[in-house]
Amino acid sequence: MTGRPEPLFPLFAGLETLPGVGPKTAQLFPQLRIDAPRDLLFTLPQSGIDRALRTTVKDASLPGTLTVAVTIGAHQPPRNKGGAYRIHVMDEQTSFQLVYFHARGDYWKRQLPEGARRIVSGRVELFDGIPQMVHPDHAVPEEEAADIPAFEPVYPLTGGITQKLMYKATRAALDLIPDMAEWIDPGQKDQAGWPDFAAAAHAAHAPQSLSDLSATSVARERLAYDELLAHQITLALARQTERRKPGRATTGDGHLQQRVLDALPYAPTGAQTRAVAEITQDMASTQRMNRLLQGDVGAGKTLVAFMALLCAVEGGGQGVLMAPTEILARQHLQALRPLAETAGVVLEILTGRDKGSERQAKLAALARGDIQLLVGTHAVFQADVAFHDLRLAIVDEQHRFGVRQRLELGRKGQRADVLVMTATPIPRSLALAQYGDMDVSVLDEKPPGRQPIKTALVSTDRMDEVIDRLRAAIAEGRQCYWVCPLVEESEVSDLIAAEDRFKRLRAVLGEGVVGLVHGQMALADKDAAMRAFQLAETQVLVATTVIEVGVDVPNATIMVVERAETFGLAQLHQLRGRVGRGQGASTCLLMYQNPLSDTGRHRLEVLRGTEDGFAIAEADLKMRGTGDLIGTAQSGVPRFRVADLEKQAGLLAVAQSDARKLLHDDPTLQGDRGQAARLLLWLMRQDEAIRLISVG
Known part of the structure; x- marks a missing residue:
């Protein structure tokens, strides 16, 4: 079945096929994300009279x-x-x-x-x-x-479309629903007390009271579940297709891993040990690994990643670790080099900086297999980079890398396993929606020896006190970050804010004490400023949020975030995680501008109250909603019309296990329920998924 099934034709016809909708009016509907009668079915009343x-x-x-x-x-x-x-x-x-x-x-x-x-x-x-x-x-x-x-019922409207027209158009669309077999698991449907699809659609458009408008009414819940199920079947199909791609079984004997473990001054956490076991088990299977390693700030992802890379080397192959920026790639290099020396493996870095004969020599060594582990930026995607035998590709900070790059990386290694790492704790509901095609390992314990961080809220009126405090810390040989606010959308104003703050601090604290790094700087200047701070040549680093991901300076013990109320909670949590990496007691000062709104204060207090990134992410999701949390446009989280990810996370989990079970029992969706599910995929515009079935 390659084309849309005939019973659905009327639902996907032009809007002008509906009574009362002329060619002119039909052009107004797309502003409401309505392109066909089918979209009217899922445009539910928002209130009622x-x-x-x-x-x-x-x-x-x-x-x-x-x-x-x-x-x-x-x-x-x-x-x-x-x-x-x-x-x-x-x-x-x-x-x-x-x-x-x-x-x-x-x-x-x-x-x-x-x-x-x-x-x-x-x-x-x-x-x-x-x-x-x-x-x-x-x-x-x-x-x-x-x-x-x-x-x-009262519908959402746009200029030129009246309630009367919406009422008439939705009624006409409802009349086009064909007879369809049930795609929901019968046990699940009975337990939830859900009506059939057509009955649910009719009821959702004809609420009898306010309670019928809530997300928990059976009609709306059923339609929300249909959306979530279609989405999860698509992800499960993607996962199945990914898994059907032959991988290579990579089994290590553990001797290199053991060398590193013996040399560590502490024992890995239970979560780290568990994650390494899950990853090495995936690598040993003949199916391709497609796993997400999710860890809170400072949960020790680097060690887990390195253990996985060593497994690739033990199995006779190579591994690559990719970071979104050169600074982070170099930092991974610094963190991993001592471990690589302990294990006795050859580790190199490849970035856009490598030129000429030096680059050629590295590429030759890589192709021969003399370089066993490579750290790099997206420069490793370039056509002339060839591995001898790439077994594992690790991508750090997924949201900077699209799915397309994930696939390209897979192509570099004939059937290399892929591990994606992120330091952003994602609430479970969003992780299911965004990464439902991947298996997930979570690091939810902190390694021993991590210092707790004291978090304080300070009003910007007390700027001078804060600067005095910095002066005292610098006198004791400590270092500080100072993060400037995000001003509007324009990078120019961000830049001005950072430069003003830099000048003011330099005037107060002295020349040569303060460094500056912002998004508009040339890469080399940015690197130089970061390096000066890492080597303690400067004591204070003024920055825009460039530093949120990954920079590691153990001697930095104070993090000042100016206008903290303008940042997302997850972002503030990331920034705070830049301190508390060494032996010294650390502090994070969240500076806010008065008057602070109640929600603003509540958000900052959530942060003061806990260092658990997952708890913070859940709180952030409740307060801000999915869209704001990760900028829905580029995040890969789908926009549902009826389903609400915050309020219906439970439904999403049911949909995921149901979709996986359905495909496990009927991988090509040929059975009765499988055929019904195909119709659901067409109805929900999941045409991609249909291609996956026909390809698979």
Whole structure:
């Protein structure tokens, strides 16, 4: 099955095929992310209006939307052009007025003749003590009362599209739902009490009360689950396709790993040992590894990565570790070199800096297999870089690397295993949505000897005290980071903020004490500034957030973050993790500008209260929502229409295990439920997934 199944054709036809939608109106819908009738099914009402029939407007709480039966009384045409046309009406207990503007001729006399009975519905307000309904939404004969929904759904709109049109269009789209077999596991469906897809869609568009609008109503929950299930089937198919790619079994005997472990001054944590076991087990299988190593700041990912690289060497091959920037690549080199010497393996670095004959010599050694482990930037993607036998590729800081680069790296090594590392603790719900195609190892313990970090909140009014404190720390031979605020979106203003702060600190603390690094600097200057700080030639490093990932200066014990309230929690947690790496007691000062909002204060207090990155990430997700947390546009987290990742993380986990089980039982989706699931994938626009089935 390569094309979309025929029963779904009407749902994917042009919007102008719907009654009431002309070619002009059809062009307005895409602003609501609606391109076909199918999208209308998943554009659910965001609120509702109670239009249940009442006997009278008397004693009603006004202003409010009311629906009552009335007898039409006297008409009072406007005194001047464009004035109000008033119609006096009487319900069971009181009289009020209907008000229309721009009335033409005797139109209302004909529509609402005196003495007639009508059901009117609209917003009623008091005006000079008299209730008025201005431009009623409905005014129909009593026999048509059923046309007014007792609870009217209110849809999201855009310029040129009215509630009436949305109501009509969604009803027309609902009529196009074909008969479809059930794709949800019957046990799961019964337990949750979910209706069939068509019934759920109809119910979600016809809420009877406010509770029907909540994410937990069975109709909405069912539709949310359909979205999550389709997404997780797609990820599971990607994972299955990835796993079907023949890998190479790499088994080490552990002798190099043991040398390093014997030389370490401490024992690895349980989490580290577990992660190494999971990774080496994956490497030993003939399927390709596709694993994510997720660790909090300072959880010891580097050691785990190195153990995995040694396994590749023990198995007779090579390994590569890639970092997003040259600074980080060099830092990995510094951290790994002593370990490599202990193990007796050859470790080299390859970056854009390598030129000419030196580069040629490295490439030749790499191709011969004389270099066993390579650390590098994306320069290792270049066409002339060839390995002798690449077994393992490790990618550090995934969100800087797209899926495309992950695949390219895999191509370098004939069937090399891939391990992705990230220091950003991702809440489980997002990890499932973003990395559902990967297996995940989590480092959730800190190695011994890590100093706790004291976190304090300080207002920017106390700047001078903070600078005095820096002066004292420098006198004791300590070093400090000073992170400048993120100003607006433009990098120019970031730059100005950093340069101003640099000048001010230099004036107070003295020449040669303060260094500066920001995003606009040439790479060589940035490296020079970082290196000067690493070698303790400068004592204070003023920086924009360039330093958040990975820089390691054990002697730095103070982190000042200016205007901390403008940063994300996860980012602040990363920044704080830059100190507390050596023997000295460390402090993180979060400077905020008054007045601080309640949520701003709450966010900073979460940080002060815990050093657990996963707890912080969960709190951040609750407070900010998925989109802000990782900048949805480039994060690979899908945008769902009905499902809500924060509130429905539990559903996502069920969808993941269900999708994996479905594909385990029926890898090519040929069975009854498999065929139904194919229809779901088409319905949810997961055409990519369909290709994976046909390719697989």
